[in-house]
Amino acid sequence: MKSHMCRLQVLSCLILFMTETVVQTCHAFLQTTPGYLYSSNRFQHFKNSPNREILAKSSTTVLHESPVRFAGTGPRQVDMNQYNLPLQTIEEQWTANVIAKTVDDDGGIFLGCENDRENFVDVVTVNIDRPPAGEGLGIGLQEIKGGREDGLGITVVSALVDGGHTDRCKVDINPGDSISSLSIISNSQNTQPQQTRVGLADSEEIISAATECLGYDRTVEAIASLPPPKRNGGESLVLKLKRVRRKPRIKVNLKYPPSEKQLDETIELFAGENLRLGMLTRGVQLNDPLAKRFDTKSEGNCGAGGLCRTCSVSVLRGGDLLSPQKVAEKQMLQDNPRWRLSCKAFCGYGMKEGEITVQVSPNHWYND
Secondary structure (H helix, E strand, O other): OHHHHHHHHHHHHHHHOOOHHHHHHHHHHOOOOHHHHOOOOOOOOOOOOOOHHHHHHHHOOOOOOOOOOOOOOOOOOOOHHHHEOOHHHHHHHEEEEEEOOOOOOOOEEEEEEOOOOOEEEEEEEEEEEOOOOOOOOOEEEEEEEOOOOOOEOEEEEEEEOOOOHHHHHOOOOOOOOEEEEEEEEEEEEOOOOHHHOOOOOEEEEEEEEEOOOEOHHHHHHHHHOOOOOOOOOOEEEEEEEEEEEEOOEEEEEEEOOHHHOOOOEEEEEEOOOEHHHHHHHOOOOOOOOOOOOOOOOOOOOOOOOOOOOOOEEEEEEOHHHEOOOOHHHHHHOOOOOOEEEHHHOEEOHHHOOEEEEEEEOHHHHHHO
């Protein structure tokens, strides 16, 4: 407890010695109390060494986003908050990944999660009116990983101040979220006479600060670099948050043809997993010898090229949880509308959870 109070006093003194401009700007965004400045895991470190060139980009106005893309899941059809995790789990999952610079990618340092097989980092965008000067956002911040000389770390939302600006706006910000960027959007009025105006009368100005993978102090500095609120208001604030969520899970009930004398089983796949690859990695055999290639009408595995039909399954239930068929697959299976090429089907369409029942090696069911 004594050590805890000592850290709070030191951090409080650092705030007092900040310049008046910085203090005013910080309070225009964050309404913090000493308790929000304490980091219980101050001396945790990243797995990789930082790149100074990448670090320099953290103070620019470029927004770095690296959300997980789920193949074949299409537009989201459910409330993603049902996949939120407990706060303790979120704090344990946060990590940072260094992406090397390549010809096609500038690279950078991005938030990730320790168990990326079952969890993922999602992006949540929040739009609110910017509070006037003198009123903070009412968001408490806490550094959970950091203690580095270069200022890198992971800072998350610890709480929303009751009755504060963000709390009153009823927006989707949760404890454990990490703010990756803040953007001020303001409209500049065109003062030219109406008859001399060309094009749009108003222009939109966007000023941004990136805060992803920064410790508490560097996060405050990035926020302080933004200009103070305009006296006449009219500005909006866009917060891009990173949030750890669990991946949607899909139960796949496998029914084997009687001739194979194999017990039916159930496996679990995650949203975005390819049905064929998911089954193969879980020990399911997919090589129907009765299947004929669509192109040559002969036997032979095409290696997930969508031509041989040896990985076909008959979907008895839960077909809406698979990505829709494309034209080529529909043509190949037009005589069997329930069948799917598992190499072309992805689970968890719409990011939905549920249950799928399929018959493996459907040709055998008709020949047994």
